[in-house]
Amino acid sequence: MGIISIFHGCFCHEGEVVALVAERVGAVVLDDPKLLELTQTRFGVQALALERSLFQGKRTGAFLAVEKRHHLAMVRRTLADKLVDLEQDKILCSGFLAHLVPRSVNHVFHVCLIAEFGYRVDRTMADLKLSLDLARERVAGDDRVRATWTEELLRKEPWDHTLYDLVLPMDRKSVEEAADAIVEHSRKDLLQPDDLSREALRDFQLQAAVELALAEEGHAGQVKAESGRVELLITQNVIMLSKLEEELRDIAIRVPGVEEVIINLSPEFYQKTMYRQHQPEKRNKLLLVDDEREFVHTLSERLLMREIGSAVVYDGEQALAFVEEDEPDVMVLDLKMPGIDGLEVLRRVKAAHPQVQVIILTGHGSKEDERNCLDAGAFAYLQKPVDIDVLTRLLEQARVREEEQPRTTHPGEHENGA
Numbered sequence: 185m186g187i188i189s190i191f192h193g194c195f196c197h198e199g200e201v202v203a204l205v206a207e208r209v210g211a212v213v214l215d216d217p218k219l220l221e222l223t224q225t226r227f228g229v230q231a232l233a234l235e236r237s238l239f240q241g242k243r244t245g246a247f248l249a250v251e252k253r254h255h256l257a258m259v260r261r262t263l264a265d266k267l268v269d270l271e272q273d274k275i276l277c278s279g280f281l282a283h284l285v286p287r288s289v290n291h292v293f294h295v296c297l298i299a300e301f302g303y304r305v306d307r308t309m310a311d312l313k314l315s316l317d318l319a320r321e322r323v324a325g326d327d328r329v330r331a332t333w334t335e336e337l338l339r340k341e342p343w344d345h346t347l348y349d350l351v352l353p354m355d356r357k358s359v360e361e362a363a364d365a366i367v368e369h370s371r372k373d374l375l376q377p378d379d380l381s382r383e384a385l386r387d388f389q390l391q392a393a394v395e396l397a398l399a400e401e402g403h404a405g406q407v408k409a410e411s412g413r414v415e416l417l418i419t420q421n422v423i424m425l426s427k428l429e430e431e432l433r434d435i436a437i438r439v440p441g442v443e444e445v446i447i448n449l450s451p452e453f454y455q456k457t458m459y460r461q462h463q464p465e466k467r468n469k470l471l472l473v474d475d476e477r478e479f480v481h482t483l484s485e486r487l488l489m490r491e492i493g494s495a496v497v498y499d500g501e502q503a504l505a506f507v508e509e510d511e512p513d514v515m516v517l518d519l520k521m522p523g524i525d526g527l528e529v530l531r532r533v534k535a536a537h538p539q540v541q542v543i544i545l546t547g548h549g550s551k552e553d554e555r556n557c558l559d560a561g562a563f564a565y566l567q568k569p570v571d572i573d574v575l576t577r578l579l580e581q582a583r584v585r586e587e588e589q590p591r592t593t594h595p596g597e598h599e600n601g602a
Contacts, residue, residue: 268389283347289388291378513586541582
């Protein structure tokens with residue numbers, strides 16, 4: 185059976201339309217809450233943390249996108265596997281995550297529900313009992329979130345007609361009329377799955393599996409999959425390209441179903457700037473470093489609940505590479521890690537980036553370790569388990585300290601920023 189994908193603006197009768205269409209065609213509904221719930225069950229990440237990371241966070245730039253990318257990979261993997269599992273059923277995807285269904289799967293019917301701004305403002309005032317100004321702010325804010333989402337995902341505006349097979353103006357259509365139009369179009373023969381579209385769905389499943397494997401190791405990159413052949417596009421300029429290629433290939437080839445891995449450089453690879461311009465509005469960047477993955481992801485989620493976004497890496501080598509690529513303000517660093525340990529990471533970071541504030545957080549430290557870390561320039565030394573309120577206060581103090589430090593010039597930068 186086919187797949188119906190419905191994206192919508194706020195206050196466009198989306199809930200009523202989705203419910204009516206699902207009832208009429210007998211579809212299994214995979215809306216945002218359902219997919220986040222399934223992802224939570226599968227990966228152990230709280231649905232609220234996923235929602236805030238993907239849709240509500242104020243994260244900008246490559247640094248703060250790391251956790252978002254990992255969460256997105258989890259959700260994409262959940263969706264891809266579910267679409268394959270329900271291949272014989274009619275499926276209705278609704279919400280932000282409806283845009284994750286790839287255009288290469290040609291038995292998907294893409295729908296957009298939208299209405300004029302004023303109409304949605306009036307509905308917001310009526311439904312939420314808000315003033316005109318607050319209603320306008322609410323709708324405009326929701327539109328900005330959706331614009332950010334589609335720009336990051338598809339490089340297009342959310343209401344771009346080229347993204348959809350059918351656009352329904354809900355200020356001029358009743359719920360009944362909208363449902364009728366969707367049901368009528370979804371029953372066309374062109375939207376029934378064939379061998380090619382089923383194969384495209386399995387390629388999507390493999391792509392999602394590889395993306396998640398890469399994200400779990402802290403890597404970014406664009407992934408394409410076709411009949412067991414996976415192409416990885418490196419988008420960020422790096423110093424040790426051959427080492428990165430080897431690591432990416434090793435991760436991808438271990439994913440079940442991958443038969444061949446091809447690595448190419450995307451055009452973005454060659455667009456790295458020669459210096460970084462200090463932009464105060466993009467500060468407040470936090471990096472968590474710990475080889476205990478369950479612990480560090482739990483910590484990241486707890487901080488996210490306090491509106492503190494973070495990036496996560498799992499060993500000293502990844503931490504050093506990350507700092508060189510996108511310098512954080514504050515780092516929370518585990519002391520005992522395989523390979524390069526926390527003390528050595530601390531020394532190297534403070535030598536090259538003295539303004540970065542480092543909080544040591546360890547479960548296996550001694551008084552001597554504490555003295556060595558503080559002598560090496562650590563901002564604070566904490567033992568696990570940590571009181572989240574204590575850590576939150578220290579993070580704020582560390583950020584204040586970081587802002588008071590003079591910025592250093594890195595290799596390749598000019599003193600005057602020119």
